Amino acid sequence: MRLSFLLPLLALTCGLALAAADAPAPPPERTPVPLAPEAFADFIGRYQREDMTVLVFQSGGHFFLKVDDRPRAEMFPLSDREFFLRESPDRLSFERNNRGEVTHFIRHSTAPQLFRRVH
Numbered sequence: 001m002r003l004s005f006l007l008p009l010l011a012l013t014c015g016l017a018l019a020a021a022d023a024p025a026p027p028p029e030r031t032p033v034p035l036a037p038e039a040f041a042d043f044i045g046r047y048q049r050e051d052m053t054v055l056v057f058q059s060g061g062h063f064f065l066k067v068d069d070r071p072r073a074e075m076f077p078l079s080d081r082e083f084f085l086r087e088s089p090d091r092l093s094f095e096r097n098n099r100g101e102v103t104h105f106i107r108h109s110t111a112p113q114l115f116r117r118v119h
Contacts, residue, residue, distance in 0.1 A: 032077055032084075033078060033079060034077075035080065037058055039080060040058055040077075042102050043056050043094050043102055044056055045117055047117050049113055049114065052068060052115075054067050054115055063076070063077070065085075073085050073087070074086070075092065078091065089109075090108060090109045091108040092105050092107055092108070093105060103116070104116045105117075
């Protein structure tokens with residue numbers, strides 16, 4: 001008798017746990033580090049991946065990216081080459097070649113995505 005009472009309760013509890021697991025996790029709390037606008041200058045430009053174009057720029061001492069025709073999003077530095085967006089759990093890292101030129105950035109997500117610089 002007691003077992004028949006516990007089975008629906010167990011099923012309900014498991015169902016709630018599964019539903020909670022399906023909900024997207026909020027972005028992690030991250031603290032920006034100071035970065036002078038001059039240090040960001042090397043990253044300014046256009047980047048492309050397939051049919052998506054990303055413009056990286058600064059305005060008023062803040063750092064931004066703009067994807068195609070979408071509104072701009074502010075980027076916050078995690079280091080001298082890594083950035084995050086407040087509304088996303090993803091991280092962006094700018095990469096350089098052997099000559100020190102910024103050639104691309106990587107969007108670190110579930111599946112990393114490489115965006116090549118097209119100036």
